[in-house]
Amino acid sequence: MPNTPILEVRNLHKSFGNLHVLKGVSLKIARGEVVVVIGPSGSGKSTLLRCLNYLETPSSGEIIFQGEPIDPRTNLKQVRQEMGMVFQSFNLFPHMKVLHNVTLAPNLVRKTASKTAEEAALELLDKVGMAEKAHSYPPELSGGQQQRVAIARALAMQPEMMLFDEPTSALDPEMIGEVLDVMKKLALEGRTMMVVTHEMGFAREVGSRVIFMDEGVIVEEGTPQELFENPKETRTKEFLSKIL
Amino acid sequence: MEFRWDLVWSSMPTLLSGAKLTVQLTSIAVFFGIIIGTFAGIARLSKGPLRFLAAAYIDVIRGTPLLVQAFIIFYGIPGLIHRPIPAYLAGVLSLSINSGAYVGEIVRSGIQSVDKGQAEAALSLGMSNYQTMRHIILPQAFRRIVPPLGNEFIALLKDSSLVSVIALEELVRKGQIIIGRTFRPFEVWLAVAMIYFVMTFTVSRLVNYVEKRMNVNA
Numbered sequence: 423m424p425n426t427p428i429l430e431v432r433n434l435h436k437s438f439g440n441l442h443v444l445k446g447v448s449l450k451i452a453r454g455e456v457v458v459v460i461g462p463s464g465s466g467k468s469t470l471l472r473c474l475n476y477l478e479t480p481s482s483g484e485i486i487f488q489g490e491p492i493d494p495r496t497n498l499k500q501v502r503q504e505m506g507m508v509f510q511s512f513n514l515f516p517h518m519k520v521l522h523n524v525t526l527a528p529n530l531v532r533k534t535a536s537k538t539a540e541e542a543a544l545e546l547l548d549k550v551g552m553a554e555k556a557h558s559y560p561p562e563l564s565g566g567q568q569q570r571v572a573i574a575r576a577l578a579m580q581p582e583m584m585l586f587d588e589p590t591s592a593l594d595p596e597m598i599g600e601v602l603d604v605m606k607k608l609a610l611e612g613r614t615m616m617v618v619t620h621e622m623g624f625a626r627e628v629g630s631r632v633i634f635m636d637e638g639v640i641v642e643e644g645t646p647q648e649l650f651e652n653p654k655e656t657r658t659k660e661f662l663s664k665i666l
Numbered sequence: 667m668e669f670r671w672d673l674v675w676s677s678m679p680t681l682l683s684g685a686k687l688t689v690q691l692t693s694i695a696v697f698f699g700i701i702i703g704t705f706a707g708i709a710r711l712s713k714g715p716l717r718f719l720a721a722a723y724i725d726v727i728r729g730t731p732l733l734v735q736a737f738i739i740f741y742g743i744p745g746l747i748h749r750p751i752p753a754y755l756a757g758v759l760s761l762s763i764n765s766g767a768y769v770g771e772i773v774r775s776g777i778q779s780v781d782k783g784q785a786e787a788a789l790s791l792g793m794s795n796y797q798t799m800r801h802i803i804l805p806q807a808f809r810r811i812v813p814p815l816g817n818e819f820i821a822l823l824k825d826s827s828l829v830s831v832i833a834l835e836e837l838v839r840k841g842q843i844i845i846g847r848t849f850r851p852f853e854v855w856l857a858v859a860m861i862y863f864v865m866t867f868t869v870s871r872l873v874n875y876v877e878k879r880m881n882v883n884a
Contacts, residue, residue: 475790477789477790499792499794500792502789502790502791502792503791503792505790506790506791507787509783509786509787511781511783513781513783513784513786513787514787515784515787515788515802515806516806517805517806517809526791526801527788527791527792527793530793530797530801531791531797575787575791576790576791579791
């Protein structure tokens, strides 16, 4: 089924108490697409991403991954193995060496033999330019380095899709480039990615589609060119005029 | 009346044999206390009905004196089950159950001190709740709770003196026995205090050492 989207979201709602954060979001992502989600703070874009792998449980709506609805009682763990996630605050495991951070999940979850997992991990660390630090502990690394390791850690599970939740927002400006470069490399390899970011340069250059969210809904979506050069909605125009 | 150092020294062998029992009781109780406390701490943070059971255990034990708990186990329960509980077992039981409640609170706070992002990262990789707890949360939590656990060990070392009331010849009971023979309370209690201090001081140094070694990474 080449035309089936890898991910489909149908009418997703999420409330935290009285706060209605997502108000009916629907979208489809095709294999190989790089979807960039932009929007003001509090627009619900991170919440949307966190609902996709059920770090937040949606209040209502449906998420269909690889043709199957996600159900926390049955297939959630399998789904999470196929959906790598990169966090704003890296969330590396500080008590484990970099290499161990990358091999842990393949070892425990995929039951990959230690040696195989290590070889694969070193290859991935090399890919993100962190092979030299394989035997360091995360707190010894800079933010940019930690985030690159976090990307390698997510890739080690050989996921079908990668989620990036503001991966450069916690970084010093001079380190943003090194992380975006790695992400760009992944995009060029044809990986399916969904990226929540404030990096408009990245969205414009790497995104195959850009989604603009505001107040819990998708206001507008299109190719980077359509959205950045020729936004149709007033809210999109206002947002872009503030940040560009 | 002059102070008799010779009595302090001559009581030592007997007192040290009591101290041996004190250390034994305390070590066993801390061991089981950590096991019980880990389960209680995790259960308190769980979502199931176990949460209420753990909370009740912790509240009741912390809200009643160890002395009374020891009395209930040694004098009360045997009446219920129609057979005696040996003093040693009763001592270990009351100290372990008591320690478990305090350790439970320590473990709970340790788990809560680990950033939420750690669990999220582990879960997002497809790890189970158990794997996340076992490999990610607990190792980090335990590093942080070494100091309060050390304090608990020291507190228990001292509180174990209370089980002297159920005929266990630990350090305090040995002291009482010697006083019964010699009528020299000052010398003997001083000797007892010295031994307690040496024990607690050693433990606190040990805890400091472990803490420093663990802080090398993370």
